[in-house]
Amino acid sequence: MDKTEFDLIKSYFAPLTCNYPEAYNLRNDAALINEGSDRSTVVTMDTLVEGIHFFSTDPPEDIARKSLRVNLSDLAAMGANPKGYTLSISYNTSVSSEWVKAFTKGLAADQEIFECHLIGGDTVSTPGPLTIALTCFGSVPRNKCLHRTTGRLDDDIWVSGTIGDSAAGLKLLKKEIKTENSAAETFLVNRYRIPQPRTLLGIALLERDICQTALDVSDGLIADINHIAEGSNLQARIFLSDIPLSDAFRDVFQGALDQGRQLAVTGGDDYEILFTSKSKNRSQVFELSEELDIPITQIGTLTQGNRTLLLDKSNKEITVAKSGWTHF
Incomplete structure (x- = not known):
């Protein structure tokens, strides 16, 4: 220096x-x-x-x-x-x-x-x-914010943007996967290096009383959903086929999309907003998505029970080797 x-x-x-x-x-x-x-x-x-x-x-x-x-x-x-x-x-x-x-x-x-x-x-x-x-x-x-542990029975579970891009970008940088599509590679690497905080979305969700419960997806979608489920004493039922994936992600994992989806829900570093909201608020969520030009996708529901279940289209539980990133 x-x-x-x-x-x-x-x-x-x-x-x-x-x-x-x-x-x-x-x-x-x-x-x-x-x-x-x-x-x-x-x-x-x-x-x-x-x-x-x-x-x-x-x-x-x-x-x-x-x-x-x-x-x-x-x-x-x-x-x-x-x-x-x-x-x-x-x-x-x-x-x-x-x-x-x-x-x-x-x-x-x-x-x-x-x-x-x-x-x-x-x-x-x-x-x-x-x-x-x-x-x-x-x-x-004053004294008003979104929390992790205030999910309610029968709440819809939503997530902004697309999931798994950052994890794929990291694997590309580490040469663990490869692609011939340079545009897709650039997009995914940029998603890893430069996250997109959903500032306007978070503010709107709070100010318009669309939801009470939210967090950002940093450690992995399943791990972070579980924070909400456990904190709210409820079960989160998530459908793997509903997880929003970018075109770049799909291109890189074409032919191995099931493997790619598993990476998407556990990889982390997405920094998208995960939130829950009553079904009566669905029209507001769709309007907000259009207003902010941010895709927002319903991926599951909070129900009676505990922990998080990742399900296929037949409601059969899908086992994942790990739920997300752990620091220690």
Whole structure:
């Protein structure tokens, strides 16, 4: 590294605080988040480690955008409007100032998209892998947000977007699968590197009282559905054939689509919104899907019982080797 900590902050990170005066240009020990009496602040944090959550060869801009977006996805799952974030980076000797410049360029691009500004953080060195920890702050109506454990009997289970793209993109990067379709490969790899947080969808679900229960799909669809089922003391019945798959995913797994579907429901890193809602709200869900131009698919139902069942078209349970990603 050819710059000091404070030179890095001044040159690359302080400009990211523009239009957020309460960040004090990163010169104070902390920042302010000004909220009215009718709002609550939501806080979330995720840590990304080189070699686990991203590759050292990934473009710095993409690493930056993923670091921010996985946190924004958590806020979306709460129905929160993004406000600001703090960033802590543990640099190793392989990181150059040019890498930092490109990294902050990626953050700046996403700040414009999501109207969310850097308001503080920390920089340290490490002999270990590059580690990025980001804490994101959002706003919701006072004491009102979406929860994981408030599913109700006979709720429909919905998911946004398509599932399995990120897992397929990772397998392509690791050379575990291959395709001759370069456009499909680019699409799937980008889905792994640059998630799409469903911010507007989460906010709308909360503000329009379409649902009470939601989370983002990060550890795998089956694993995350199970969080809702167990927390709500209900059984989730999911139909494998209803899982929404992209054209790129189908192309890569043509001839082995059943195998592909199993990867889709367990792979993780989708960062789509999974939510439950009463059947009377179906027309609102379809209207919202059209309004936001986001596909939203019903994939199952909450019923009496416990745990999550993955079913085929004949209501026969499908066994999966694992339900999703585990950290330890």
